[in-house]
Amino acid sequence: MSVKDAVNFTLLKKDPRTRARRGVLHTPHGDVQTPVFMPVGTQATVKAMKPEDVASLGHEGSHLILGNTYHLYLRPGHEIVRKAGGLHRFMNWNGAMLTDSGGFQVFSLGDLRKITEEGVTFRSYLDGSKHFFSPETSIDVQNALGADIIMAFDECAPYPADRSYVEKSLNLTTRWLKRCKAHHKDTERQSLFGIMQGGVYKDLRAESAKQIVDLDLPGYAIGGLSVGEPKDLMYEVMDDCVPRLPEEKPRYLMGVGSPDCLFEGVERGIDMFDCVLPTRVARNGQAFTSQGKVNIKNARYKEDFTPLDPECDCYVCRNFTRGYLNHLFKSEEILSSMLLTEHNLYFLVRTMERIREAIENDRFLELKKDFMDKFGEF
Amino acid sequence: MSVKDAVNFTLLKKDPRTRARRGVLHTPHGDVQTPVFMPVGTQATVKAMKPEDVASLGHEGSHLILGNTYHLYLRPGHEIVRKAGGLHRFMNWNGAMLTDSGGFQVFSLGDLRKITEEGVTFRSYLDGSKHFFSPETSIDVQNALGADIIMAFDECAPYPADRSYVEKSLNLTTRWLKRCKAHHKDTERQSLFGIMQGGVYKDLRAESAKQIVDLDLPGYAIGGLSVGEPKDLMYEVMDDCVPRLPEEKPRYLMGVGSPDCLFEGVERGIDMFDCVLPTRVARNGQAFTSQGKVNIKNARYKEDFTPLDPECDCYVCRNFTRGYLNHLFKSEEILSSMLLTEHNLYFLVRTMERIREAIENDRFLELKKDFMDKFGEF
Numbered sequence: 001m002s003v004k005d006a007v008n009f010t011l012l013k014k015d016p017r018t019r020a021r022r023g024v025l026h027t028p029h030g031d032v033q034t035p036v037f038m039p040v041g042t043q044a045t046v047k048a049m050k051p052e053d054v055a056s057l058g059h060e061g062s063h064l065i066l067g068n069t070y071h072l073y074l075r076p077g078h079e080i081v082r083k084a085g086g087l088h089r090f091m092n093w094n095g096a097m098l099t100d101s102g103g104f105q106v107f108s109l110g111d112l113r114k115i116t117e118e119g120v121t122f123r124s125y126l127d128g129s130k131h132f133f134s135p136e137t138s139i140d141v142q143n144a145l146g147a148d149i150i151m152a153f154d155e156c157a158p159y160p161a162d163r164s165y166v167e168k169s170l171n172l173t174t175r176w177l178k179r180c181k182a183h184h185k186d187t188e189r190q191s192l193f194g195i196m197q198g199g200v201y202k203d204l205r206a207e208s209a210k211q212i213v214d215l216d217l218p219g220y221a222i223g224g225l226s227v228g229e230p231k232d233l234m235y236e237v238m239d240d241c242v243p244r245l246p247e248e249k250p251r252y253l254m255g256v257g258s259p260d261c262l263f264e265g266v267e268r269g270i271d272m273f274d275c276v277l278p279t280r281v282a283r284n285g286q287a288f289t290s291q292g293k294v295n296i297k298n299a300r301y302k303e304d305f306t307p308l309d310p311e312c313d314c315y316v317c318r319n320f321t322r323g324y325l326n327h328l329f330k331s332e333e334i335l336s337s338m339l340l341t342e343h344n345l346y347f348l349v350r351t352m353e354r355i356r357e358a359i360e361n362d363r364f365l366e367l368k369k370d371f372m373d374k375f376g377e378f
Numbered sequence: 379m380s381v382k383d384a385v386n387f388t389l390l391k392k393d394p395r396t397r398a399r400r401g402v403l404h405t406p407h408g409d410v411q412t413p414v415f416m417p418v419g420t421q422a423t424v425k426a427m428k429p430e431d432v433a434s435l436g437h438e439g440s441h442l443i444l445g446n447t448y449h450l451y452l453r454p455g456h457e458i459v460r461k462a463g464g465l466h467r468f469m470n471w472n473g474a475m476l477t478d479s480g481g482f483q484v485f486s487l488g489d490l491r492k493i494t495e496e497g498v499t500f501r502s503y504l505d506g507s508k509h510f511f512s513p514e515t516s517i518d519v520q521n522a523l524g525a526d527i528i529m530a531f532d533e534c535a536p537y538p539a540d541r542s543y544v545e546k547s548l549n550l551t552t553r554w555l556k557r558c559k560a561h562h563k564d565t566e567r568q569s570l571f572g573i574m575q576g577g578v579y580k581d582l583r584a585e586s587a588k589q590i591v592d593l594d595l596p597g598y599a600i601g602g603l604s605v606g607e608p609k610d611l612m613y614e615v616m617d618d619c620v621p622r623l624p625e626e627k628p629r630y631l632m633g634v635g636s637p638d639c640l641f642e643g644v645e646r647g648i649d650m651f652d653c654v655l656p657t658r659v660a661r662n663g664q665a666f667t668s669q670g671k672v673n674i675k676n677a678r679y680k681e682d683f684t685p686l687d688p689e690c691d692c693y694v695c696r697n698f699t700r701g702y703l704n705h706l707f708k709s710e711e712i713l714s715s716m717l718l719t720e721h722n723l724y725f726l727v728r729t730m731e732r733i734r735e736a737i738e739n740d741r742f743l744e745l746k747k748d749f750m751d752k753f754g755e756f
Contacts, residue, residue: 044705048712051697076680076705084683084701092697302454305462319429319470323462327422327454334426334715 005218007149007191009034009250009271015364019242019269022359025064025250027096027148028189029088032064033356034250035266037257037348038098038274042068043075044091047279048337049345051093053315057342058349064096064149066274069141070105074124074131078144086146098149098274101138101180101195104156104223104255115155117172135179139192147190151221152180154195159228166199167207173197174211181215193219193252200229202240209244220245221252222270226261231377235264242269258378259288259351263368266355277378278348282340285329288347292376294322296340301326314346383596385527385569387412387628387649393742397620397647400737403442403628405474405526406567407466410442411734412628413644415635415726416476416652420446421453422469425657426715427723429471431693435720436727442474442526444652447519448483452502452509456522464524476527476652479516479558479573482534482601482633493533495550513557517570525568529599530558532573537606544577545585551575552589559593571597571630578607580618587622598623599630600648604639609755613642620647636756637666637729641746644733655756656726660718663707666725670753672700674718679704692724 006028013022025032039046039054046054046065055063067087072078084090088097106113106122113122119134138153154173157166177194184192194212198204212220222241225234238253245251250271256262257275265273278288285297289309294301296308304322316325316339328336351371358367384406391400403410417424417432424432424443433441445465450456462468466475484491484500491500497512516531532551535544555572562570572590576582590598600619603612616631623629628649634640635653643651656666663675667687672679674686685695686703694703694717706714729749736745 043709043711044702045711045713048716050693050713050716075709076701080681080701080705083681084699090699090702090705092702303458303461315428321462321468323454323458324422324468324470327458327468331421331453333421333423334712335423335428337712338426338428338716 004188005191006187006189007218009219009248011248013360015359016362017365018267020266020355020359020364021269021271022356023250023271025096025271027064029094029096029148030062032062032096033060034271035262035352035355036064036272037262037352038064038066038272039345040066040068040274040276040279041091041093042276043071044081044087046341046345048283048334048341051091053342054093054345055095057346058353060353062095063349064098064272065093067097067099067145067147068102068105069099069138069145070102072145073102073141074126078141082144082146086144088146096149097147099142099145099147099151100254101142101151101153102133103138103154106133107156117175135176136183139180139183143184143186143190149219150184150190150192152177152192152194154197154223156224156227157197157199159199161199163201163204166197166201166204170197170204170208170211174208177212177215181217191218193217193221195221195223195254196241196245197224198241199224200233200237202237205237205241206244209241213244213246217249219250219252221254223254225253226256231261231264235268238265238268238270257348259348259375260372260377262348262351263355263371267364267368278344279341282344283337285336285340287340288344288378290374292374293378296322296325297329298326308343309347312343312347312350314343314350316340316343316346382566383569384565384567385596387597387626389626391738393737394740395743396645398644398733398737398742399647399649400734401628401649403474403649405442407472407474407526408440410440410474411438412649413640413730413733414442414650415640415730416442416444416650417723418444418446418652418654418657419469419471420654421449422459422465424719424723426661426712426719429469431720432471432723433473435724436731438731440473441727442476442650443471445475445477445523445525446480446483447477447516447523448480450523451480451519452504456519460522460524464522466524474527475525477520477523477525477529478632479520479529479531480511481516481532484511485534495553513554514561517558517561521562521564521568527597528562528568528570530555530570530572532575532601534602534605535575535577537577539577541579541582544575544579544582548575548582548586548589552586555590555593559595569596571595571599573599573601573632574619574623575602576619577602578611578615580615583615583619584622587619591622591624595627597628597630599632601632603631604634609639609642613646616643616646616648635726637726637753638750638755640726640729641733641749645742645746656722657719660722661715663714663718665718666722666756668752671756674700674703675707676704686721687725690721690725690728692721692728694718694721694724
């Protein structure tokens with residue numbers, strides 16, 4: 001890690017009993033305390049939230065959000081975002097930002113894409129038009145978007161996938177990572193993170209880790225997990241592969257964000273998480289609470305005039321009741337999505353604040369037990 | 379008007395050249411400056427807005443919003459709202475509130491309702507179930523909702539309608555108004571306003587005015603306008619009928635809220651307006667601006683990085699560009715409805731603030747000319 005990198009990581013403290021860590025990501029748009037959960041802003045907006053309300057989530061108030069390269073490349077187009085002054089200005093987000101590479105979305109297209117050594121040809125989900133994404137394209141688009149952290153263009157193998165496919169895939173991912181690194185010039189403005197692949201094969205994860213760590217990048221992600229494998233298997237793979245990433249660099253577990261998984265990931269040494277789960281389930285009427293999941297559409301909440309989560313101090317829980325939220329959801333009011341989204345994101349942001357405080361006070365395992373006893377799995 | 383009425387009106391000033399007036403509505407939930415535009419919160423929410431954001435619209439910050447008796451009776455049910463502590467508490471609105479009587483919505487059902495002297499039988503738009511609304515029912519429901527101002531249950535004749543129908547209808551409306559007044563007990567908590575009908579027939583409007591003014595209510599509304607008749611005819615009818623309402627009582631023109639109509643209404647002596655137009659068109663991508671209507675979905679805004687309205691100082695215009703709003707609308711993002719709604723309501727609230735200031739300074743006609751030259755009709 002060069003001192004000239006846009007993003008630097010300071011490891012503040014390690015939990016004596018687990019691999020949990022407490023740190024700070026220094027970014028051009030402010031310091032971000034880790035472990036951190038990143039709200040997802042796919043199409044240049046965290047769905048149903050004003051950016052100022054995202055910025056004020058929780059008690060600490062410095063946030064890192066994620067933007068999607070694939071979506072923004074297709075609409076409005078990265079050149080428009082560049083002309084607008086970058087994604088921060090376009091969407092009026094003054095905090096830190098990370099963009100994914102578009103790899104995951106492109107590979108999720110299945111029959112709609114074709115992979116070669118050079119890159120991926122795919123069709124737009126908007127109009128069926130044909131597009132080509134290479135590692136260089138992904139970097140060009142992410143340079144135009146201008147996030148503080150940009151991600152390498154990787155191939156995310158599905159689950160299940162046989163060993164030989166996953167091995168070829170991780171090697172391709174490393175070759176693409178080298179091309180991304182060579183193509184990305186302005187490392188003082190944006191930091192490029194590499195992505196480990198290897199599916200659920202521990203030796204392949206080890207091989208992938210070795211290859212990407214050799215490239216000395218300012219941060220590393222673990223890709224290809226939470227793609228359909230059992231949670232126990234995911235945790236087992238993480239037990240083995242997370243320690244293969246350098247301790248002094250931030251570690252990002254991609255696409256994971258259910259409350260139970262956050263605790264399990266932190267325990268295994270993860271610093272960063274992102275997931276659409278809290279915002280997506282909010283729009284379907286599901287809320288995270290300290291007592292577990294609440295399906296607000298349930299008729300038993302119709303005359304329940306208590307807060308959504310009695311232990312929560314968010315705007316929603318301070319001002320509205322379950323009965324009102326039930327009414328809004330059943331009436332298909334936009335405010336339903338707005339309030340449940342704000343609550344769910346607040347819940348995760350506050351949970352991460354509590355996790356950070358617990359690590360500082362050597363109480364991480366106690367907090368985890370308290371939380372899991374009440375919350376359960378999502 | 380008894381001093382014990384919940385809502386009292388103070389007439390502060392009259393424009394020397396027109397019938398425009400400047401006043402204050404004193405309500406149990408704060409003073410409301412008039413002329414005033416009331417945002418509509420049909421189903422216990424101003425669509426796509428947090429109540430705190432409604433409360434902070436404009437520069438003066440004391441607002442009156444409208445709730446819909448018909449919708450809230452059907453869902454969640456007025457007894458649930460009563461148990462929640464009334465509509466103010468249910469939806470967390472601390473400002474002033476008015477509820478309509480449900481009459482307009484019920485009569486809009488056409489073949490789905492049947493009118494008798496006693497009341498109206500109608501079918502629910504939600505599940506087809508059969509319901510009966512009388513003047514007494516409407517008052518009961520509005521008592522449960524608990525708004526500061528409640529409206530009489532009236533029959534709103536359609537346009538066009540022949541003279542004999544309209545005459546019978548206005549007489550029925552007066553008989554129902556007497557029943558409403560007799561049934562509404564707690565006049566210290568809620569003030570009942572009467573409604574003038576009479577279609578576009580000036581003599582029938584005069585007859586209706588005479589009948590309802592005799593009942594000495596704390597405020598009066600003009601119903602049955604803006605229901606399909608040409609705007610010029612509406613203004614002509616108003617020229618004649620508004621002065622028939624007592625000067626010392628507030629006058630409410632129901633269902634009117636396009637920016638040009640606000641000026642025309644104020645000029646003719648109206649104090650209160652409501653309309654779903656600003657919020658409904660916002661969700662369809664239309665914005666009110668000082669230069670007239672903007673259709674944000676128009677491709678020419680894609681690379682327009684100027685504010686929606688360069689003369690506006692609302693949250694949206696201070697923080698976002700037309701290009702971004704175009705992107706949000708085309709991406710079907712909830713934030714599109716949120717931001718355009720907030721802008722449109724702010725625009726009307728600010729316009730009313732400017733109208734009040736102009737009346738105070740004997741500049742109403744000058745402001746109207748400036749506005750109409752730039753804005754035109756909506």
